[in-house]
Amino acid sequence: MARAIQLAKKGWYTARPNPRVGCVIVLAGEVVGEGWHQRAGGPHAEVVALKTAGENARGATVYVSLEPCNHHGRTPPCAEALIAVGIARVVYGLADPHRVASGGIGKLEAAGITVDGPVLEQEARALNPGFVKRCQTGLPRVTLKLAASIDGRSAMASGESQWITGPAARSDVQRLRAENAAIITGIGTVLEDNPSLNVRETQPGLSANELAEMQPLRVIVDSRLRITEGLKILQPPGAALVATAQSEGSVEGAEVCSLPDDGGKVDLQALLQELGRREYSDVLVEAGGKLAGVFLQQGLVDELIIYMAPKLMGSDGMPMAVLPFSAMSEALALEITDIRAVGNDWRITATPGGNTCSQV
Structure with a gap:
């Protein structure tokens, strides 16, 4: 199973919106087939492994990081493919959380195949935390990326913010962008900084063509539809979506999505629901400190990644997240899950926990 999980990671940047899945086929103690899911619409991991195993698949044991699917979608059900070739046993890492594609275990057992699992469930789940959350809640997994000085400032009082962190941290952000299907920012950041917010560095194992295909959707939260034409975020590579509280409007180079308003602002919960639906x-x-703070206050963040630079920018600088708390009881507690050096900066990974803030 460890090998199947390792194989699944080969589709780390390319499998979406499908889950990352790896598969190993073993006969008489020897590996006779391997495969992983590379991209949506392409063969699933089990089918690739069956092809490499050939006739050796009959009577073999299949180790697969996710329960074989039982759904006719872009490709036929993997459970049927395993039954057809005479697989004797299937060991899975994680039960499929998808309500439509699940049911493979029952189908395999009904065909007389021995099914065991879950095995290495935590590691298998870690392959697809966003997919699991979306299947269970309809919402995507949200990572909030922040960059700040060691005294928590994301910009000088003048608005100057380039560059707080060094080249290694900025390169790591490219990897982080490549791992996500969409990037959300606010109109204030777009008008102030004119960012591209695409993936500019080729990630390990990605060709230039693959990089062009998997550019994340760039989402601009623009409640009053203030965006102007010609901005970098509206240019290729990658598509752009403007989320607005206005009932109508158009923007050259982007899709405009009208969403319910929350006090005159785009309802962020509705935005996430729309992205999950897609x-x-x-x-x-x-995003800037204001939008970052709203995401945190509304409890919409699953994970924070904070790049901390060894600089002091002063008390007049802008905070990395605007959180208008006045009492210690309001403070948002975080659980730090990882700290590591990235060049001359530090990357802190944390999850919200403890006190729950009221919505804004």
């Missing part, structure tokens, strides 16, 4: 499982928020 099968975006993993979403990165790269």
